[in-house]
Amino acid sequence: MEPFQEVTSEQDGQPVLFYIESWMNSFPNLTAGFTSRLGGVSEKPFASFNCGLHVNDLSDLVVTNRQRLAETLEMPFDAFTYAEQVHGNEIAVITREDQGKGRASRADAIQSRDGFVTNEKELVLCALFADCVPLFFYDPVLEVAGLAHAGWKGTVLDVAGKTVQAMMVQFGSKPEHIRAAIGPSIGICCYEVDEKVAEPVEKVLTDMNAAPEIKQKVLQAKENQKYMLNLQELNRNFIVKAGILSSNIEVTELCTSCRTDLFFSHRRENGTTGRMAGWIAMRRNLQNKQNES
Structure with missing residues (x-):
């Protein structure tokens, strides 16, 4: 079953969101998911729910879109926390002092990080995507959340494993307790690469002693x-290598390049497009929007 379930608000002008349904059903204090390109105020070529401030869209429109996300999730806008992503594997431990950074301006965003972990309640971790792989992590035992942005560079640098390691070192999470979800991103159906990309991918597959059938996949x-x-599959293998049980990993079947009716795609739209936001947050007495819709 597809883990990212589309929820459309009955109210005009509200964003179309994709929730990690099974997580939110199992853990009422959790909200986690992925935005679509629908339900915002940005104009072409960023129409309409662009959440990226770095793509030459009008900043006021982007902030309005981000505020709409906050309103739809029924969480305060000052809880939403963004970073300047650099396709690396550096992980930020997000504290209460970091809350709200980058939500309205790139100048005060968390700098040069692609993975984020926190145990703070009422704080929303956000990352931006338009083909790269969103990686979600949740430890329901210690209530620790993680989110990572994995392009091909970050993937081969094991940003997935680094995020899990940060949850373990900083908060004491055990891999066998952690849930992981791999969100909408460009699929093997659409992601053609050259030797420059293939060579480091082949190297990490060899380094992890991947079986021939895994390499072929x-x-x-x-x-x-x-x-x-x-x-998506390469990140899944890194997540397994980090100690997370295969039964605790959910993988989307949604390809951002195939579904430009729903998502922005950097590859399909020749680099001029908007960005989706992945989010994860823990709160007390969360009203499960997905069940209400």
Whole structure:
């Protein structure tokens, strides 16, 4: 079953969101999911629910979209926390002092980080995507949340494993307790890469002693000396390597490049497009919006 379930508000002008349904059903204090490109105020080529301040959209429109997300999730806008992502594997431990950074301006965003972990309640971790892989983590025992942005560079640098490690070191999480979800991103159906990308992918697969069938599932050679890359599957293997049980990992079937009716795609739209936001937050007495819709 697809873990990211679309929820459309009955109110005009509200964003279309994708919730991690099973998590939110199991853990009423949790909200986690992924925005679509629908239900915002941005104009072409960023129409309409662009959440990225770095793509030359009008900042006032982006902030309005971000405020709409906060309103839809029934959480205060000053709880939403953003970073300047750099396709790396550095992890930020988000404290109460970091709350709200980057929500309305890039100048005060958390700098040069692609993974985020926190045990703070009423604080929303956010990351931005338009083909790269969103990685969600939740430890329901100690109530620790994590979120990571994994492009191909961050993936081969094991941003997934680094995020899990930060949850373990900073908060004492045990891998066997952690849930992971891999969100909408470009799929192997659409992600053609050259040798520059394929070579480091092949190296990490060799380093992790991946079985031949796993290698074939992750990277498939083409006759034109290009390759089709399954970043979702590669991240899943890194998550397993970090100690998370396969039964605790959920993987989307949604491809951002195939579904530009729902999502922005950097690859499909030639680099001029908006960004979706992935979010995760813990709160007390959370009203489960997905059940109300």
